[in-house]
Amino acid sequence: MATRRNIYSKRNRRKIKPVIYFIVLTVMLFMILLFSSLLDKSPARMLTDLWNQVVFGKSSDWKTMGAIKQELAEKDSLILDLQTQLGLIEQVQGSNKGVVQINSDFLNMRDEPKLGGKVVEKIPVGTLVDILYYHGDTDRLDEEFGRWCKITYNGKEGWVWGNYISIVE
Secondary structure (H helix, E strand, C coil), X not given: CCCCCCXXXXXXXXXXXXXXXXXXXXXXXXXXXXXXXXXXXXXXXXXXXXXXXXXXXXXXXXXXXXXXXXXXXXXXXXXXXHHHHHHHHHHHHHCCEEEECCCCCEEEEECCCCCXXXXXXXXXXXXXXXXXXXXXXXXXXXXXXXXXXXXXXXXXXXXXXXXXXXXXX
């Protein structure tokens, strides 16, 4: 009678081990690809998060260098806008008078801070007006950036394009 060969011998285990590792890794990669598509994340992001959870016990908030640069640029822009607004507020607090300066005979004072606002008064060039405050949003008018200015003229309040008002000191 022939002896039965032991399939779990050391020699056979050495041959089977790499095959088992290959199968396990293949299944793991397949699962990562499957879950990354379900969670709408890149496989690299999934592996990074998995590594951080296993090694550090936490998930990463992974950002690309481009996203960080864009976020910094947006914050820098916001800081510059706030500095400009603060400077204009300080100017208005120092002097609340302004002179109309425009390459036309008069400046339209409107009921809203936009070109579509109804014209409530026509202010002649060189007229002194009372400045109340500047609108917070920066707009673009005739290829020029600026802000609308709330003024008082002839007992009426209204809005004019702030670039056409020179502050009197």
